[in-house]
Amino acid sequence: MIFTRDSYINQLIQKKQNGMIKIVTGLRRCGKSFLLFKLFYEKLISDGTPDSHIIKIPLDDLEYSEFREKISLYKFIKSKITDNKQYYCLLDEIQLVEGFEEVLNSLLHIQNLDVYVTGSNSRFLVKDVITEFRGRGDEIRLYPLSFKEFFESRKDEFISAWTDYYTYGGLPLVATMKNHKEKSDYLSNLFAKVYLTDVIDRYKIRNKGEFEELLDVIASSIGSLTNPRKIENTFKSKEKSTITNKTITSYLNYLEDAFLIQPSERFDIKGRKYIGANKKYYFTDTGLRNARLNFRQIEETHIMENVIYNELKIRGFNVDVGIIEFNSKDKNGKTIKTQLECDFVANRGNEKIYIQSALDLASEKKKAQEENSLLRINDSFKKIIIQKEKIIPHYDDNGIYITCLEDFLTGDEI
Numbered sequence: 001m002i003f004t005r006d007s008y009i010n011q012l013i014q015k016k017q018n019g020m021i022k023i024v025t026g027l028r029r030c031g032k033s034f035l036l037f038k039l040f041y042e043k044l045i046s047d048g049t050p051d052s053h054i055i056k057i058p059l060d061d062l063e064y065s066e067f068r069e070k071i072s073l074y075k076f077i078k079s080k081i082t083d084n085k086q087y088y089c090l091l092d093e094i095q096l097v098e099g100f101e102e103v104l105n106s107l108l109h110i111q112n113l114d115v116y117v118t119g120s121n122s123r124f125l126v127k128d129v130i131t132e133f134r135g136r137g138d139e140i141r142l143y144p145l146s147f148k149e150f151f152e153s154r155k156d157e158f159i160s161a162w163t164d165y166y167t168y169g170g171l172p173l174v175a176t177m178k179n180h181k182e183k184s185d186y187l188s189n190l191f192a193k194v195y196l197t198d199v200i201d202r203y204k205i206r207n208k209g210e211f212e213e214l215l216d217v218i219a220s221s222i223g224s225l226t227n228p229r230k231i232e233n234t235f236k237s238k239e240k241s242t243i244t245n246k247t248i249t250s251y252l253n254y255l256e257d258a259f260l261i262q263p264s265e266r267f268d269i270k271g272r273k274y275i276g277a278n279k280k281y282y283f284t285d286t287g288l289r290n291a292r293l294n295f296r297q298i299e300e301t302h303i304m305e306n307v308i309y310n311e312l313k314i315r316g317f318n319v320d321v322g323i324i325e326f327n328s329k330d331k332n333g334k335t336i337k338t339q340l341e342c343d344f345v346a347n348r349g350n351e352k353i354y355i356q357s358a359l360d361l362a363s364e365k366k367k368a369q370e371e372n373s374l375l376r377i378n379d380s381f382k383k384i385i386i387q388k389e390k391i392i393p394h395y396d397d398n399g400i401y402i403t404c405l406e407d408f409l410t411g412d413e414i
Contacts, residue, residue: 001153001175001176003031003145003149003153003172003175004039005031005035005039005142005149007314008035008039008140008142009035009039009040009043011140012035012040012043012116012140013043015138015140016114017086017114018138019108019136020108020136020137020138021104021107021108021115021116021117021136021137021138022114022115022116022117022138022140023117023118023119023137023138023139023140024036024116024117024118024140024142025118025119025139025140025141025142025259026141026142026143026259027142027143027144027171027258027259027260027284027285028194028195028198028259029171029172029173029190029194030142030143030144030171030172030285031142031172032092032118032142033058033092033093033118034172035118035142036090036092036116036118037056037058037090037092040090040116041054041056041090044088049086049088053085053086053087053088054087054088054090055077055080055087055088055089055090056090057073057076057077057089057090057091057092058092058093059091059092059093059094059096059097060092060093060096067097068096068097068098069097069098070097070098070099070100070102070103073097073103074103074106074107077089077107077113078110081110081112081113084112085112086112086114087110087112087113087114088113088114088115088116089107089113089114089115089116090116090117091115091116091117091118092117092118093118093119094117094118094119095119104117105136108136143170143284143310143313143314144169144170144171144172144284144285145170145171145172145175146170146310146311146314146409147161147162147165147170147307147311147409147410148409148410148411149170150165150170150175151165151409151410153175158390158406158410162405162406162409165286165307166286166298166300166303166304166307167286167287167290167295167298168183168184168187168286168287168290169187169285169286169287169288169289169290170285170286170287171187171190171285171287171288173186174186174187174287183287184291184295187287187288187290187291188291188294190288190291191288191291191292195258195260195288196212196215198258199211199254199255199258199260202254203250203254205251205254207243210235210241210243210247211251213235214231214248214251214252215255215292216292216293217231217234218252218255218261218281219283219289219292219293219297220293220297221281222280222281222282222283222289222302222303222305222306223280223282223301223302223305223306224280225266225278225279225280225321226278226279226280226281227245227276227277227278227279228245228246228248228249228252228277229245229277230278231245231248232244232245232248252281259284260283260284260288261281261282261283261284262281262282262283262284262309262310262313263279263280263281264279264280264281264282264309264319264320264321264344265279265320265321266278266279266320266321266323267320267321267322267323267345268323268325269322269323269324269342269345269354269377270324270325270326270378271325274320275323279321280321282305282306282309282310283306284310286303286306286307286310289303289306290303300359300388301359304357304359304388304405305343305357307409308343308344308355308357308386308405308408309344311408311409312344312346312355315348316348317346317347317348317351317353318346318347318348319344319345319346319347320344320345320347321341321342321343321344321345322341322342322343322344322345322354322373322377323339323340323341323342324339324340324341324342324373324376324377325337325338325339326338326340326376340372340373340376341373342354342355342356342373342374342377343355343356343357344356344357352379352381352382353381353382353383353384353414354374354377354381354382354383354384355383355384355385355386355414356370356371356373356374356384356385356386357386358370358385358386358387358388359387359388360387360388360389361385361387361389361402370385371385371396371398371400374398374400375398375400382401382414383399383400383401384400384401384402384403384414385400385401385402385403386403386404386405386408387402387403387404387405388404388405389404390404390406391403391404393407
């Protein structure tokens with residue numbers, strides 16, 4: 001089964017010959033190598049680039065092990081450039097080269113060479129590798145399969161595909177597997193033997209049990225506001241723990257750098273500013289999240305929110321948690337400050353969209369509850385409720401756009 005990843009190919013095409021190193025980043029096993037060495041390579045060929053002008057070096061292949069030495073790699077690439085026509089260099093697992101920064105910086109000086117790299121494991125697993133090439137590196141962030149990519153490869157109905165997707169996630173290899181045991185075993189082993197090992201080894205984490213416990217806390221509380229101090233108190237309430245909020249902050253940063261989790265910060269919509277230390281954390285792949293919890297805690301409400309968050313990120317939005325503060329009266333008539341939450345404030349360029357995720361709007365009370373925060377936002381940007389049940393998208397009497405999960409996930413835009 002081939003997933004064409006068209007949106008990412010289009011990004012690579014748009015960035016061709018822009019004078020920067022194209023760096024494909026993302027969660028391990030989400031298809032970075034396949035994107036570059038199979039899909040993009042074939043695109044270059046179909047667009048008329050001669051094979052002799054595409055330099056492909058998979059550095060994790062034993063056949064190319066001699067090029068893990070930086071001088072040998074640089075000289076080999078230079079030797080392949082024999083005329084003034086355009087060349088493309090595709091380097092996979094570049095972190096295997098000690099001093100790869102020097103190689104890439106040197107390659108930038110070759111006028112007719114366009115360079116693309118992927119990397120994982122060790123230091124190249126982290127997102128801040130881009131800072132090594134500040135102003136000269138151009139990131140293409142690759143995510144697991146979106147629901148639309150996943151759904152288009154299947155022949156069943158939406159509900160069946162949705163259940164499979166929110167349970168096992170969108171890693172391409174998992175999407176080709178047939179049964180629960182095969183999928184769950186793969187995801188559990190991948191989490192334990194690849195992701196955890198990479199992070200623990202890179203940062204030399206000594207208390208592995210504590211680190212894994214933090215993972216469980218985050219996995220169990222997707223869609224809930226939290227902060228390092230609150231997590232520290234959770235640890236102390238369970239057992240005698242010496243973990244500090246500083247250590248917890250570091251652990252959370254490690255998980256973000258490994259692309260396992262993504263944060264959503266609180267944004268005061270009325271005051272137009274970020275507030276407080278509280279954040280929500282979402283897993284980049286829900287299958288990995290569920291595997292971490294041994295598939296015991298699959299609450300569709302929270303996972304649906306996680307999937308919507310991921311879809312917004314895939315579509316290029318920055319996503320925050322909206323906070324709406326207003327004055328109200330308590331039962332004694334005293335004025336008090338009240339806060340409501342908007343699940344997502346999504347920004348992309350000059351676009352802004354407010355979104356509520358609702359598993360159902362089965363009653364007027366439930367609908368009113370979901371609309372309450374949106375109706376208190378006093379601007380003209382679009383306000384949307386996404387519900388699971390299949391409906392015809394429409395605006396209600398309050399001007400709120402109500403659509404269904406299927407249309408949101410399978411459409412190109414909101």
